[in-house]
Amino acid sequence: xxxxxxxxxxxxxxxxxxxxxxxxxxxxxxxxxxxxxxxxxxxxxxxxxxxxxxxxxxxxxxxxxxxxxxxxxxxxxxxxxxxxxxxxxxxxxxxxxxxxxxxxxxxxxxxxxxxxxxxxxxxxxxxxxxxxxxxxxxxxxxxxxxxxxxxxxxxxxxxxxxxxxxxxxxxxxxxxxxxxxxxxxxxxxxxxxxxxxxxxxxxxxxxxxxxxxxxxxxxxxxxxxxxxxxxxxxxxxxxxxxxxxxxxxxxxxxxxxxxxxxxxxxxxxxxxxxxxxxxxxxxxxxxxxxxxxxxxxxxxxxxxxxxxxxxxxxxxxxxxxxxxxxxxxxxxxxxxxxxxxxxxxxxxxxxxxxxxxxxxxxxxxxxxxxxxxxxxxxxxxxxxxxxxxxxxxxxxxxxxxxxxxxxxxxxxxxxxxxxxxxxxxxxxxxxxxxxxxxxxxxxxxxxxxxxxxxxxxxxxxxxxxxxxxxxxxxxxxxxxxxxxxxxxxxxxxxxxxxxxxxxxxxxxxxxxxxxxxxxxxxxxxxxxxxxxxxxxxx
Amino acid sequence: xxxxxxxxxxxxxxxxxxxxxxxxxxxxxxxxxxxxxxxxxxxxxxxxxxxxxxxxxxxxxxxxxxxxxxxxxxxxxxxxxxxxxxxxxxxxxxxxxxxxxxxxxxxxxxxxxxxxxxxxxxxxxxxxxxxxxxxxxxxxxxxxxxxxxxxxxxxxxxxxxxxxxxxxxxxxxxxxxxxxxxxxxxxxxxxxxxxxxxxxxxxxxxxxxxxxxxxxxxxxxxxxxxxxxxxxxxxxxxxxxxxxxxxxxxxxxxxxxxxxxxxxxxxxxxxxxxxxxxxxxxxxxxxxxxxxxxxxxxxxxxxxxxxxxxxxxxxxxxxxxxxxxxxxxxxxxxxxxxxxxx
Numbered sequence: 001x002x003x004x005x006x007x008x009x010x011x012x013x014x015x016x017x018x019x020x021x022x023x024x025x026x027x028x029x030x031x032x033x034x035x036x037x038x039x040x041x042x043x044x045x046x047x048x049x050x051x052x053x054x055x056x057x058x059x060x061x062x063x064x065x066x067x068x069x070x071x072x073x074x075x076x077x078x079x080x081x082x083x084x085x086x087x088x089x090x091x092x093x094x095x096x097x098x099x100x101x102x103x104x105x106x107x108x109x110x111x112x113x114x115x116x117x118x119x120x121x122x123x124x125x126x127x128x129x130x131x132x133x134x135x136x137x138x139x140x141x142x143x144x145x146x147x148x149x150x151x152x153x154x155x156x157x158x159x160x161x162x163x164x165x166x167x168x169x170x171x172x173x174x175x176x177x178x179x180x181x182x183x184x185x186x187x188x189x190x191x192x193x194x195x196x197x198x199x200x201x202x203x204x205x206x207x208x209x210x211x212x213x214x215x216x217x218x219x220x221x222x223x224x225x226x227x228x229x230x231x232x233x234x235x236x237x238x239x240x241x242x243x244x245x246x247x248x249x250x251x252x253x254x255x256x257x258x259x260x261x262x263x264x265x266x267x268x269x270x271x272x273x274x275x276x277x278x279x280x281x282x283x284x285x286x287x288x289x290x291x292x293x294x295x296x297x298x299x300x301x302x303x304x305x306x307x308x309x310x311x312x313x314x315x316x317x318x319x320x321x322x323x324x325x326x327x328x329x330x331x332x333x334x335x336x337x338x339x340x341x342x343x344x345x346x347x348x349x350x351x352x353x354x355x356x357x358x359x360x361x362x363x364x365x366x367x368x369x370x371x372x373x374x375x376x377x378x379x380x381x382x383x384x385x386x387x388x389x390x391x392x393x394x395x396x397x398x399x400x401x402x403x404x405x406x407x408x409x410x411x412x413x414x415x416x417x418x419x420x421x422x423x424x425x426x427x428x429x430x431x432x433x434x435x436x437x438x439x440x441x442x443x444x445x446x447x448x449x450x451x452x453x454x455x456x457x458x459x460x461x462x463x464x465x466x467x468x469x470x471x472x473x474x475x476x477x478x479x480x481x482x483x484x485x486x487x488x489x490x491x492x493x494x495x496x497x498x499x500x501x502x503x504x505x506x507x508x509x510x511x512x513x514x515x516x517x518x519x520x521x522x523x524x525x526x527x528x529x530x531x532x533x534x535x536x537x538x
Numbered sequence: 539x540x541x542x543x544x545x546x547x548x549x550x551x552x553x554x555x556x557x558x559x560x561x562x563x564x565x566x567x568x569x570x571x572x573x574x575x576x577x578x579x580x581x582x583x584x585x586x587x588x589x590x591x592x593x594x595x596x597x598x599x600x601x602x603x604x605x606x607x608x609x610x611x612x613x614x615x616x617x618x619x620x621x622x623x624x625x626x627x628x629x630x631x632x633x634x635x636x637x638x639x640x641x642x643x644x645x646x647x648x649x650x651x652x653x654x655x656x657x658x659x660x661x662x663x664x665x666x667x668x669x670x671x672x673x674x675x676x677x678x679x680x681x682x683x684x685x686x687x688x689x690x691x692x693x694x695x696x697x698x699x700x701x702x703x704x705x706x707x708x709x710x711x712x713x714x715x716x717x718x719x720x721x722x723x724x725x726x727x728x729x730x731x732x733x734x735x736x737x738x739x740x741x742x743x744x745x746x747x748x749x750x751x752x753x754x755x756x757x758x759x760x761x762x763x764x765x766x767x768x769x770x771x772x773x774x775x776x777x778x779x780x781x782x783x784x785x786x787x788x789x790x791x792x793x794x795x796x797x798x799x800x801x802x803x804x805x806x807x808x809x810x811x812x813x814x815x816x817x818x819x820x821x822x823x824x825x826x827x828x829x830x831x832x833x834x835x836x837x838x839x840x841x842x843x844x845x846x847x848x849x850x851x852x853x854x855x856x857x858x859x860x861x862x863x864x865x866x867x868x869x870x871x872x873x874x875x876x877x878x879x880x
Contacts, residue, residue, distance in 0.1 A: 263695035
């Protein structure tokens with residue numbers, strides 16, 4: 001009997017031994033210098049030239065590659081990168097880039113660079129996309145969506161190699177957003193030497209799957225749909241990252257990402273849920289950045305009563321943006337006061353938009369000759385976008401707001417997306433809930449695209465608002481390089497929009513991220529992917 | 539013993555026959571084209587499809603179609619996953635070891651704790667410890683596994699932060715794939731962080747193993763209790779008592795061995811149950827095993843993967859079943875030689 005009673009003790013001791021062998025307090029040497037990022041999805045490719053999806057850009061663009069020029073993460077102005085300087089001719093048709101001489105490509109198990117970056121690499125990277133006869137053009141399906149959308153093939157006449165570290169782009173016509181596009185996430189520089197090596201081995205498709213770039217991290221391992229392992233690039237020209245490893249733990253479920261963050265298995269997570277819980281946690285930080293987009297309520301300014309600016313102003317006063325922000329965006333956005341978000345250098349804080357005031361709205365409506373109100377239709381986009389996660393709910397809120405002015409709103413949302421877009425570009429709507437996500441951080445991408453007279457023909461100006469003064473301001477802003485002068489023009493343009501109200505900007509959505517306190521460095525950017533260079537772990 | 543072995547082999551043969559027929563007929567029952575369901579070639583060109591149709595003898599009778607399917611199976615060709623376009627065999631080779639690791643450790647743990655506790659309950663038959671153990675066993679058996687898994691993560695990973703909640707090992711460690719069994723691969727690797735990696739993998743194993751092992755452990759408790767009670771009721775125990783042996787001597791020398799044999803007989807049956815629990819647990823703990831892979835395949839309507847996964851998983855359960863039968867036979871002469879003791 002006595003013997004028997006020992007048995008459970010024996011087991012217990014064993015169990016305790018097992019557990020103590022796995023003492024969580026013993027710090028892992030490896031984890032000290034490694035960062036695990038729990039991402040929301042698997043990358044489609046390791047070359048951002050071939051995709052525009054945010055997930056792929058996050059995983060590759062800033063980690064593996066550099067561009068000729070890049071954007072300053074704080075104010076989104078253009079800064080030098082691989083090109084240490086550049087020169088644009090007076091007519092805007094010739095852009096010369098002077099390259100750095102100390103840019104080294106990744107040294108990996110599958111490629112050993114024998115030379116530093118030079119003009120050949122730039123020519124290869126762009127010609128691969130632009131020249132349909134290039135041997136690498138069709139390698140990964142021949143689709144380069146970012147540049148095809150920007151119509152680069154029509155814009156660029158030729159790219160010349162002036163000498164080993166000077167490259168000149170000749171354009172067919174001047175385009176002020178050219179530099180912004182060259183700094184875009186997809187304009188990465190690849191290694192020609194690596195491409196030649198692959199061509200020699202007849203494994204050309206590896207160019208986009210086993211990446212070689214000049215960025216702060218180099219590719220180590222990818223387990224399909226599970227994780228990506230990066231190592232720091234020892235000879236990175238901006239200085240080697242302090243991390244020992246950078247891991248992307250692909251965790252598509254948002255609850256899974258939250259659990260891993262709370263359990264300390266991830267250092268940083270993408271698109272967190274339960275913001276309040278993260279905010280309250282002593283060891284975690286919730287951060288956000290306002291994206292370069294805008295959700296707006298636009299009017300068809302060709303049709304009565306919306307041809308009258310007073311009516312449009314009245315409606316701007318009548319809409320409770322705060323309520324929309326809380327209901328439709330669940331607080332994950334900021335109220336739009338102007339067309340562009342405040343993370344853009346062209347934002348003007350003195351323009352605050354129309355506040356919510358039913359009295360002012362009624363007064364304006366009476367002045368405009370509609371004291372009894374009227375009936376209108378409101379087209380709500382049938383799809384979800386970051387800038388408008390639920391247009392139908394938003395439409396219902398606006399309907400209720402306008403009810404107070406005796407305006408009867410009927411909501412139109414039965415069409416599928418392409419039909420919807422076609423019908424509103426034909427002007428069948430009276431008013432519409434839509435939005436815009438910028439392709440690059442140049443403010444012109446908002447002004448010209450959404451409200452210029454020219455954009456009426458291309459179908460991206462859904463308000464049919466054509467104002468000569470506005471167009472002149474936007475044109476003048478494009479013809480100058482001086483950022484302060486440009487800012488002045490854009491302020492005037494914003495004031496004009498605020499007065500004329502062709503559309504009511506409602507919100508700029510935010511992108512969220514959560515991280516453990518011991519991770520420091522700027523990761524999030526208002527446009528483009530995240531960036532782990534400069535991130536440290538304490 | 540020969541007859542016993544032959545019997546098991548014939549059982550294996552017929553079960554496999556039924557399984558492959560089932561899997562083969564699934565390709566007809568799933569929506570879509572049967573050949574594509576069977577091969578997973580969703581992007582194949584018409585020429586390629588024609589070649590495949592020839593390979594799988596689509597023009598011949600259904601019986602020869604089945605045999606050509608079998609011959610592909612025996613060559614290790616289970617087609618391609620519709621979701622990832624990787625060969626099913628490769629995917630399974632990468633996934634199955636993680637499941638073997640999880641289920642075998644869980645099975646050992648369940649037996650290691652369940653059987654002795656059951657014996658303990660039997661010794662204190664109808665006393666407080668017995669009632670207590672029975673009640674706990676009842677609760678343990680009734681808890682739904684997905685709830686238990688989430689509760690375990692909530693308490694041990696999130697609140698207390700003791701144990702990790704997902705995966706087999708922290709991504710920090712680079713362990714080369716050799717056998718696929720993580721713990722063995724770590725021991726084989728020449729990483730300087732070997733010992734850390736081993737600890738980390740063990741910590742990842744604890745929660746899922748406990749969750750998988752709980753329900754089978756409670757069954758083993760009850761089986762062991764009943765077995766022990768039966769043994770204690772036999773004449774040879776009474777004889778031993780009459781000889782003046784102490785109670786401990788009786789239990790250790792006579793009762794335990796005989797009771798364990800009775801329990802072992804049921805372990806094989808319980809293993810199928812354990813694998814089902816493991817599949818759900820794998821989903822909860824993002825364990826990269828074949829169970830979570832199979833459930834994902836069902837979500838993604840990856841018919842080829844469902845067929846392949848089904849065959850491999852059933853075969854795995856069946857092989858374990860047979861191994862346990864042999865262990866039972868080795869321990870118990872009555873099972874292998876029916877003429878013993880009759």
